[in-house]
Amino acid sequence: MLSKKEQLDELNKRMSECKKCILRSTCKQVVSGAGSAEAEIMFIGEGPGQKEDELGVPFVGAAGKFLDEMLGVIKLKREDVYISNVVKCRPPANRDPLPEESEACWPWLEKQIETIDPKLIVTLGRHSMERFLPNQKISQIHGKAMRRNIQGLGARVFYTLYHPAAALYNGSMRGILTEDFKRIPKVLEAVKKSENEKKDEPTSINSNEDNQETLF
Numbered sequence: 371m372l373s374k375k376e377q378l379d380e381l382n383k384r385m386s387e388c389k390k391c392i393l394r395s396t397c398k399q400v401v402s403g404a405g406s407a408e409a410e411i412m413f414i415g416e417g418p419g420q421k422e423d424e425l426g427v428p429f430v431g432a433a434g435k436f437l438d439e440m441l442g443v444i445k446l447k448r449e450d451v452y453i454s455n456v457v458k459c460r461p462p463a464n465r466d467p468l469p470e471e472s473e474a475c476w477p478w479l480e481k482q483i484e485t486i487d488p489k490l491i492v493t494l495g496r497h498s499m500e501r502f503l504p505n506q507k508i509s510q511i512h513g514k515a516m517r518r519n520i521q522g523l524g525a526r527v528f529y530t531l532y533h534p535a536a537a538l539y540n541g542s543m544r545g546i547l548t549e550d551f552k553r554i555p556k557v558l559e560a561v562k563k564s565e566n567e568k569k570d571e572p573t574s575i576n577s578n579e580d581n582q583e584t585l586f
């Protein structure tokens with residue numbers, strides 16, 4: 371039986387050879403992800419930018435530095451978490467990924483989540499949020515933890531944040547993002563506690579018609 375790290379390394383190696391969508395024809399390399407295969411928290415952004423494309427590592431530009439800063443505030447380093455993106459290849463000129471590109475890349479992200487099996491998935495920005503929590507407004511659900519049943523992955527807990535790049539030069543959004551970020555340790559503890567309590571419950575999650583439940 372392969373360890374989580376071995377499984378993830380193997381997965382990321384296969385991903386580096388992917389040519390399933392057009393993004394691979396314009397980017398320099400596939401940016402699979404970085405961090406610990408044992409992470410309890412997985413951060414998911416939108417897609418690699420120019421710097422990430424050059425270095426092959428997610429969140430290494432200005433937004434990445436800001437993310438590192440915020441991780442420091444909650445006493446974590448990037449080696450303690452896992453960081454990935456909805457699409458693993460840089461969209462040209464940093465445009466938004468097209469729905470068909472996100473769709474093509476989904477099996478890679480799905481497999482990363484399945485392998486790491488994090489307790490908490492933190493979405494960074496609107497595109498990442500929409501991948502998991504459709505029909506929501508980020509202005510309304512940022513800083514909230516929601517549990518949703520994802521086909522193929524089962525019930526997962528998501529915590530929505532604004533994208534660090536959007537908050538970099540916007541003072542009020544920066545403040546909101548920092549405050550939401552500071553809540554992550556408490557949210558993680560609450561998720562673990564609720565998991566333990568649910569182990570004793572015979573019933574399934576009490577969710578709404580979207581199969582979605584706001585937790586805290």
Ligand code: SF4
Pocket residue numbers: 385388389390391392393394400457458459471474475476478
């Ligand atoms: S974006 Fe994803 S699906 Fe498209 S080529 Fe890159 S790894 Fe493959």
